[in-house]
Amino acid sequence: MSSAQLRSEVKRIIVTELNLKGRDPESIEDDAPLFGSGLGLDSLDALQLAMVVEEQLGVRIPEGDEARQIFQSVRTIADHVAKVQSG
Amino acid sequence: MSATASRIRLWVTGLGLVTPLGVGVETTWARLVRGDRAIRAITRFDVAGQRVGVAGEVDGVEVPAVGWSRTTAMAATAAEEALRSARLDVRRRRVGLVVGGTTGGMFETELLLARLHGEPGCRELLVGMGSHPLTSTGDRLDERLGPFVRVRTLASACSSGANALVVAAGWLLAGDVDAVVAGASDGLCRLTVSGFNALGATDPEACRPFDRRRRGTSLGEGAGFLVIERAESARARGAEPVAELAGWAVGSEAHHITNPAPDGAVVASLVERAVKRAGLCARDIDYVNAHGTGTPLNDAMEAAALARALGPEMARIPVSSSKAQIGHTLGAAGAIEAVITALAVARSTLVPTAGLDEPDPSLGLVHVPHVGRAASPVRAALSNAFGFGGMDTVLVFADPGRGREAEDDPAEKRLAPPASLRPSPTVITGAAVFGACGLLGTEACGALLDRRFDPDARVDPDAYLDATRARRLDRAARLGAVVVARALGEAGGEDLATGLVLGSAFGNVDGSAAFMHRISEKGARSASPAEFPNLVPSSPVGHVSIYAGLGGPAFATADLATSGESAFAQAVQLIAAGEAARVVAGAVEAKGDIVERILTPLFAHASSQAGAPRSDIAAVVVVESEAEARRRGARLVASVRQTLEWRGDAPAWKDLAAPRGQRSEVVLARADGGSEPFLGASAWRGFARLLCAPAVGESDGLGAVALAVAVGRIATNLADEVLVLGLAQDRGYAIVLARGYG
Numbered sequence: 124m125s126s127a128q129l130r131s132e133v134k135r136i137i138v139t140e141l142n143l144k145g146r147d148p149e150s151i152e153d154d155a156p157l158f159g160s161g162l163g164l165d166s167l168d169a170l171q172l173a174m175v176v177e178e179q180l181g182v183r184i185p186e187g188d189e190a191r192q193i194f195q196s197v198r199t200i201a202d203h204v205a206k207v208q209s210g
Numbered sequence: 211m212s213a214t215a216s217r218i219r220l221w222v223t224g225l226g227l228v229t230p231l232g233v234g235v236e237t238t239w240a241r242l243v244r245g246d247r248a249i250r251a252i253t254r255f256d257v258a259g260q261r262v263g264v265a266g267e268v269d270g271v272e273v274p275a276v277g278w279s280r281t282t283a284m285a286a287t288a289a290e291e292a293l294r295s296a297r298l299d300v301r302r303r304r305v306g307l308v309v310g311g312t313t314g315g316m317f318e319t320e321l322l323l324a325r326l327h328g329e330p331g332c333r334e335l336l337v338g339m340g341s342h343p344l345t346s347t348g349d350r351l352d353e354r355l356g357p358f359v360r361v362r363t364l365a366s367a368c369s370s371g372a373n374a375l376v377v378a379a380g381w382l383l384a385g386d387v388d389a390v391v392a393g394a395s396d397g398l399c400r401l402t403v404s405g406f407n408a409l410g411a412t413d414p415e416a417c418r419p420f421d422r423r424r425r426g427t428s429l430g431e432g433a434g435f436l437v438i439e440r441a442e443s444a445r446a447r448g449a450e451p452v453a454e455l456a457g458w459a460v461g462s463e464a465h466h467i468t469n470p471a472p473d474g475a476v477v478a479s480l481v482e483r484a485v486k487r488a489g490l491c492a493r494d495i496d497y498v499n500a501h502g503t504g505t506p507l508n509d510a511m512e513a514a515a516l517a518r519a520l521g522p523e524m525a526r527i528p529v530s531s532s533k534a535q536i537g538h539t540l541g542a543a544g545a546i547e548a549v550i551t552a553l554a555v556a557r558s559t560l561v562p563t564a565g566l567d568e569p570d571p572s573l574g575l576v577h578v579p580h581v582g583r584a585a586s587p588v589r590a591a592l593s594n595a596f597g598f599g600g601m602d603t604v605l606v607f608a609d610p611g612r613g614r615e616a617e618d619d620p621a622e623k624r625l626a627p628p629a630s631l632r633p634s635p636t637v638i639t640g641a642a643v644f645g646a647c648g649l650l651g652t653e654a655c656g657a658l659l660d661r662r663f664d665p666d667a668r669v670d671p672d673a674y675l676d677a678t679r680a681r682r683l684d685r686a687a688r689l690g691a692v693v694v695a696r697a698l699g700e701a702g703g704e705d706l707a708t709g710l711v712l713g714s715a716f717g718n719v720d721g722s723a724a725f726m727h728r729i730s731e732k733g734a735r736s737a738s739p740a741e742f743p744n745l746v747p748s749s750p751v752g753h754v755s756i757y758a759g760l761g762g763p764a765f766a767t768a769d770l771a772t773s774g775e776s777a778f779a780q781a782v783q784l785i786a787a788g789e790a791a792r793v794v795a796g797a798v799e800a801k802g803d804i805v806e807r808i809l810t811p812l813f814a815h816a817s818s819q820a821g822a823p824r825s826d827i828a829a830v831v832v833v834e835s836e837a838e839a840r841r842r843g844a845r846l847v848a849s850v851r852q853t854l855e856w857r858g859d860a861p862a863w864k865d866l867a868a869p870r871g872q873r874s875e876v877v878l879a880r881a882d883g884g885s886e887p888f889l890g891a892s893a894w895r896g897f898a899r900l901l902c903a904p905a906v907g908e909s910d911g912l913g914a915v916a917l918a919v920a921v922g923r924i925a926t927n928l929a930d931e932v933l934v935l936g937l938a939q940d941r942g943y944a945i946v947l948a949r950g951y952g
Contacts, residue, residue, distance in 0.1 A: 141740075142681040144672075163678075167468055170410055170739035178736055186410060 129201040132180070137197070140175045141168050153198045161196075169194055176200065182207045217489065220382055221444045221451035221610060224296025224437030225549045226288035226393070229536045230266030230430050233287060235295070238536075239553055242561045243582035247535050249416035249428045254317070255400050259734040262412040265398055266430030266537030279315030279341035280431070282350045284542075285395035288433035289351055296437035296449060298389055300356060303447075306387040307358040308377045309348040310370030310394030312541035312746055315341035316722070317399035323719070324726035326804055336808055343716055343813070344747055344768040347395060349940075352857055359387055361857055361941075362780060365717075365747040366765035367597030368501075368538070369460075370394050371434060371545025372605055373765050376458050377780065378438050380787030388443045393435030393545040401726060402540060403429060404734050405742030409468060417504035417538075419531035419563055420513075420577060422570040427503040430537020434546035441610070453552040456590065456608035457488025460763040460789060461707070462755045463600025467682060467743045470507055470596060474515030476761070477602050481519035481592065484604040490590055492523040495606075497560055497591035499551040502531020503538055512594065513573035528585070530578040534564040544595030544603060551593035552607045558587040598743050599752015601764050636785045637839050638848040638947065639792070640700030640832040641921035644693040645669055645906050646825045652700045652847060655922025658915075659877075659900050663907040665823040679757060684721060684744040686714070686800040687753035689828035694754050694794050701792070701832040703842045709762030709793035710755050711781045712830070713773025715910035716809045717747040717766075720802040750798050762790040770813050771879070773797050774829065774914030775936035775943035779853050781833040791838035796830030796918070797911030810910060815938045816882040818903065825907025829914035831921050848924040851931070851946040858940060860888070866933075866944050868893035873930040875900060877920050879912035884937050888944075894933050913943070920947045 124132065134148035137157070141164065151162065158164045164172075172194065173184040182204045184190050193203045227234065230248035231241040241248075248266045257263035273283045289307075298305065319342045340346065348361045360381065366373050371394030378392035406412050406429055417428040438455055459480040465471040485491065500512055517524050532550055539546055550561055559582055566579040590608040643650045646667035647658060671688035672680070674695070680688060690712060698708070722745045728736050743749055748766040755764045763784055769776035774797030781795035801824055811820040839846055856862040876894055878885055880903040889895050902915045909915075913936040920932035924947060936943040 144677040144681065165466070165469070167409075167466075167682075167740060167743075170408065174408065174736065174739060178732070 126201060126205060129205055130197050133197050133200050136175055136179060137172065140171060151197060154196050157194060157196060176204065180204050218383055219441035220379055220455040221439050221441045222436050222453045222455055222552050223439050223444050223449045223451060224292040224298060225452060225552065226291030226435040227546060227549050228268055228271055228284040228288045229432040229546060230268055231536055233270045234291060235549065242532060242535055242550065243559060245562050245564050245581040247416055247564050249537055252403065254398060257403065260403060261407040262414050264416065265403065265428055267398060268431050276337060277340040278350060279318045279346065280397035281311060281314055281395045282341060282347040284397065284433035285309065285347050286351055286354055288393060288395065289355055289391050289435040292391060292435040292437050293355060298437055300358060303388040304359045306360040306378065306381050306390040307348060307351060307356065308362045308364065308374040308390060308392040309351065310364050310374035310541055310545060311344055311347060311396050312365050312367055312370060313396050313399050313402060314344040315346060316401050317397045320399055320401050320726045323723035324730040327723035327727035330803065336812065339808055339812055342809065343770065345770055357858055360855055362776065363768045364765050365541065365768065366601040367599060367746050367748050368540050369544050369595040369597035369601050369603040370541035371543055372548060372593065372595035372603035373460060374545060375436065375438065375455060375548055375605060376460050376603060376789065379455060379458060380783050380789060382438060382440050384783065384786050389437055389439040391435055391437055393433065394542045395433035396431060396539055396541040398429060398431040401722060401745065404729050404737040405745065407734065408737035408739040408742055411505055413504060416565060417534055418565045419502035419504040419534055420509055420569055420573055420575060421566050422568045424504045424506060424509060426505050427533060428537040430539040432536060432539045432542050432546055434542060434549045436549060436552065451610040453555040453607045454610040455605065457484040457606035458604065459483035459487060460603045462761050462764045463602060464756050464759045464761055465600045467599055467752055467756065470511040471600065472511055474511045474518060477512065477515035477596065478518035480602055480604040481515060484606045488590065488606040488608060490606065490608065492520040494590050495520065495523065495527055495592060496585060496588045497554055498527060498529040499547050499554065499591060499593045500529050500531045501594040501596045502533055502563065504533060509573060513575055517574060525576065527576060528560055528578050529575045530561055530563040532561055547595065548593050548605055551591050555588045555591050555607045555609055558585055560585050597748065598746050599748060599755060601748065601752060635836045636782050636833055636850040637836045637846045638831050638850065638921050639834045639839050639844045639846065640697045641918040642693045642696035642700060643829040643915055643918045644689055645827045647906050649674065649692060649696055651696055652922055652925045655918045656926035656928055658919055658922065659902065659905045661905045663823065663825065663905055665907065669826045682740065683753045683757065684718065686718060686798050687750040689800060689826055690750045690754040690798040691757045693828035693830050694758055697794055697830045697832050698758065701844060703844055707762045707790060708760045709784060709790035710751055710760050710764040711767060711777040711793055711795045712751050713767045713769065713777035713797040713914065714747065714799060715768065715770050715773045716805050718745050718749065719804045719809060721745050723804055762793065769938065769941060771815060771819065771910045771938040772913050772936040772941060772943055774911050774917065775945065778831065778917055778945060779855050779943060782850055782853050785833060785835050792832060792834035794830050794832050797914035798828040799826065799909045799911035801826050813939055815884060816880055818881045819908060822903060822908035825909055827906060827909040827911040827915060829911060829918045831917050848921050848947040849950060851948045854944040856942055860942055863888060863944065866892060867946055869897060869931055871930050875923065875929045876933045876935060877902065877916040878935055879903060879916055880908065882937060885935055888935060917945065924949050
């Protein structure tokens with residue numbers, strides 16, 4: 124999967140799994156913050172996202188501060204997934 | 211006579227405990243004080259693949275028969291001990307029973323549920339579902355230890371046990387009963403272990419509340435029950451008090467389904483109200499048994515709330531959490547910890563926070579690390595309990611001897627309860643129904659029974675909801691959010707302190723089955739953190755209180771097909787006790803496959819219940835204190851003339867009021883042969899009987915529809931007085947609503 128495809132996949136997962144009804148996945152910007160002021164996601168969403176990313180993309184998101192770095196934006200999530208998949 | 215001299219005092223006269231530290235109050239207490247810890251590797255079921263596999267497990271309680279769950283067996287053991295230590299004969303007094311919980315018989319049924327989800331045709335072992343409903347604990351206790359004059363089952367997640375005591379206190383203050391056996395029980399199960407692990411809320415080792423290294427809680431299981439009596443009635447039978455249940459307060463944060471509001475403002479206001487209700491001030495409090503789960507967020511919020519409420523006194527008042535020793539027993543925690551707090555007062559002994567090697571300095575608390583110690587004396591102590599959805603309860607236990615000094619002490623701190631806490635007659639200010647009939651307000655409810663149920667009609671709550679704010683709500687919560695908003699719109703007025711009591715016969719059984727099925731197919735790491743909070747029986751109540759911004763008492767009731775009636779009765783009792791000025795009450799039942807195919811037929815009362823076309827249903831009425839409704843200039847739609855409830859051979863039925871005029875009617879959920887023995891011999895026999903099921907479809911929530919219809923018929927002048935008769939297996943409710951007030 125190309126990095127653009129991977130980012131699209133992450134966006135699709137966010138909209139579907141976090142039940143952001145009516146939101147067009149492609150309207151989420153690659154670098155926009157996901158939590159707090161950005162998409163308005165919170166810690167419960169982060170947990171759900173970690174579970175689904177592991178299940179659907181086969182990549183485990185570590186817990187704690189590391190997760191916070193990975194969950195900054197769609198791009199950071201996709202980069203982490205690509206890094207683990209290629210490693 | 212001073213205000214305090216006339217205060218009705220509530221004594222704790224009996225205690226019972228089953229905890230991972232042992233069966234019985236004395237075993238648990240001795241080990242608590244010693245600092246023993248019971249958190250160990252889970253043996254009850256396979257925890258392979260779980261992030262965390264330790265918890266506090268109870269040994270030494272056996273399930274006595276089919277139809278009993280571990281939850282029920284622990285409850286019976288603890289309630290029996292409480293009755294025995296109180297030397298209370300339930301046949302000689304009017305004794306009520308209040309049971310709180312969240313898991314019910316889940317441990318016994320969860321593997322069956324996982325299988326039923328995967329194989330919809332499977333019907334084997336269905337008798338095993340008999341212990342599933344939350345109600346089954348109260349039913350078994352009623353058979354074994356009763357008869358009780360009134361039985362209530364409630365759930366508010368991890369504050370269920372504390373709310374059981376709030377309900378008990380209300381019944382006692384109203385004089386409805388002489389004594390109440392109140393408490394809660396929750397058995398450990400795969401579902402809660404998987405769910406809390408998915409939330410990342412558990413510590414891989416035994417939890418360390420208030421420690422700077424704390425990483426989460428440890429789960430546990432157990433039961434705690436207390437006998438509470440009015441002091442004068444207890445004294446008259448020669449009973450001695452263990453402690454006084456002196457104060458309490460209950461409210462909702464309306465913030466987030468799993469996370470506490472960080473500032474602790476709601477909890478702080480509840481601490482203030484509970485202490486004030488006890489006629490005390492911060493200087494009188496000598497100990498706090500904290501909710502203290504050991505999660506980073508809870509302990510920080512709780513410390514902030516205590517500082518906010520009790521101020522500089524927190525530099526003196528020791529705080530500890532028993533969860534480091536017994537684990538977080540979820541629905542039972544509030545009751546178990548109430549027993550511990552009452553004992554701390556009775557014995558002037560502080561129990562410790564085990565494992566507290568490095569207290570978190572940012573919390574600013576005074577601790578009791580590792581082992582308990584004598585304190586001289588513990589005049590009064592707080593017990594806190596906070597549940598999913600931000601349903602919070604604070605209890606105050608006090609030395610019953612303090613009254614003599616207080617009554618001689620004219621100091622202004624000894625305040626009479628504020629006017630809003632004084633009992634009041636109740637009225638109805640609005641009603642709403644949402645289902646295949648659409649969304650109907652008060653007046654339209656009056657004409658609802660002219661319709662015919664259309665099984666193909668779509669029930670679409672999303673058309674009425676903000677998609678972003680509602681994204682975590684499951685179907686039941688969505689139905690509830692729609693109907694509650696409509697009913698509050700009918701009633702008018704802004705009031706953050708509005709309470710919410712919603713009944714559901716069986717809760718989210720299909721959601722629990724899907725959750726368990728997923729785990730059994732894909733492993734424990736596939737447990738959905740977002741889905742888990744929706745499986746708690748009180749989840750719709752929590753979601754709706756957050757969505758609608760309701761700050762009053764909030765919990766779920768369960769009483770099979772009369773859950774809506776039980777919610778209504780409870781709302782009336784909460785208002786009568788002064789716990790809230792108004793409460794939205796009713797039932798929310800989302801259609802569910804397992805409920806429809808298995809549970810409803812298994813617990814059916816009327817033959818017309820099984821097999822009839824079913825529908826999603828949400829129906830509520832707004833119950834309000836007459837004084838408050840008049841103060842805000844609200845339209846008084848109907849008055850609550852009478853609310854009766856019973857088990858078994860209906861001793862309360864003989865007290866039913868006779869109809870006052872010719873324009874009276876009876877509203878029933880469904881064609882029910884069981885109603886004839888009641889109505890045929892009563893003064894209501896000649897009046898019209900209206901049925902809800904043909905108009906809205908079959909559902910376990912029809913009792914709430916009947917109440918909304920009654921309100922609507924009075925509002926539109928179709929009737930002056932309506933009797934709602936609700937019947938389910940071995941239980942019933944009779945509610946008379948009428949035009950006219952005062």
